Amino acid sequence: MPKVEFGDAVDGVSDRVFYRHVKPVFLWRLQYWIGVGLEKRLKRGLAVFDQLLEKIITAKREEIKMARDTTSSALTWFFWLLSKNPEAMNKIRQEVNKKMPRFDPADLDKLVYLHGAVCETLRLYPPVPFNHKSPAKPDVLPSGHKVDENWKIVISMYALGRMKSVWGDDAEDFRPERWISYSGRLKHEPSYKFLAFNAGPRACLGKKLTFLQMKTVAAEIIRNYDIKVVEGHKTEPVPSVLFRMQHGLKVNITKI
Numbered sequence: 696m697p698k699v700e701f702g703d704a705v706d707g708v709s710d711r712v713f714y715r716h717v718k719p720v721f722l723w724r725l726q727y728w729i730g731v732g733l734e735k736r737l738k739r740g741l742a743v744f745d746q747l748l749e750k751i752i753t754a755k756r757e758e759i760k761m762a763r764d765t766t767s768s769a770l771t772w773f774f775w776l777l778s779k780n781p782e783a784m785n786k787i788r789q790e791v792n793k794k795m796p797r798f799d800p801a802d803l804d805k806l807v808y809l810h811g812a813v814c815e816t817l818r819l820y821p822p823v824p825f826n827h828k829s830p831a832k833p834d835v836l837p838s839g840h841k842v843d844e845n846w847k848i849v850i851s852m853y854a855l856g857r858m859k860s861v862w863g864d865d866a867e868d869f870r871p872e873r874w875i876s877y878s879g880r881l882k883h884e885p886s887y888k889f890l891a892f893n894a895g896p897r898a899c900l901g902k903k904l905t906f907l908q909m910k911t912v913a914a915e916i917i918r919n920y921d922i923k924v925v926e927g928h929k930t931e932p933v934p935s936v937l938f939r940m941q942h943g944l945k946v947n948i949t950k951i
């Protein structure tokens with residue numbers, strides 16, 4: 696059987712804990728300090744535990760950070776887009792005041808225009824701008840391209856969100872109405888077309904929560920404040936796994 700470092704560490708630590716019951720305290724303390732005998736195995740075992748736990752904690756922190764940073768990146772672009780589209784900002788304010796006069800999470804579903812504005816932001820500025828996939832076995836893409844299992848196919852969500860062949864001639868425009876049907880309800884777009892959250896079995900598990908968070912923050916800020924981007928502030932995207940704004944978004948906020 697292959698050597699399992701963690702299993703070895705558990706054996707070392709549990710042997711040592713057992714012998715501590717029968718050895719005088721001063722002796723095992725001295726041995727631990729010098730690092731000899733079973734106490735040496737305990738020291739090594741604890742170091743392995745620490746390394747392993749550090750790896751798990753770091754990975755978990757990164758995972759949480761990624762989920763938090765995606766939403767904050769989306770909100771930054773959202774307020775920037777609204778500052779360039781004041782009529783959309785006004786429409787959201789009217790909708791919030793009319794359909795949710797006081798904050799109530801149950802009313803968030805009624806904010807259809809705001810929902811459309813959030814979707815437009817995620818379409819134009821997807822916080823995860825690209826992804827890659829590899830086929831499980833050699834395959835042929837719908838385009839006719841042959842792909843092998845060791846291939847990495849990079850998909851640009853940023854490019855997909857701006858393709859005229861997919862979104863129409865006004866693909867570059869910020870138009871929350873795009874997401875609203877003639878009857879005033881939300882228009883459903885297939886997740887393979889609106890790919891900001893990925894699609895299929897590995898799609899984002901936080902999609903619903905993201906809309907809840909973004910709509911809550913947006914509704915309460917827009918209801919209470921007017922936001923204007925500071926004159927001359929440069930908004931450049933950082934080409935990275937996360938679509939951040941290079942220098943953040945500098946704004947002036949006025950209480951309404």
Ligand code: HEM
Nearest residue numbers: 762765766769822823891892893897898899900901904905
């Ligand atoms: C604007 C906000 C967000 C965007 C654009 C987004 C986007 C994505 C994307 C593109 C993936 C697929 C990654 C891949 O294929 O490697 C993903 C996965 C995931 N997301 Fe999100 N995400 C957002 C917010 C959140 C939040 C708030 C949470 C949790 C609270 C979350 C939890 C997850 C989890 C757990 C996965 C892994 C799903 C799996 O692999 O089965 N996300 N997200």
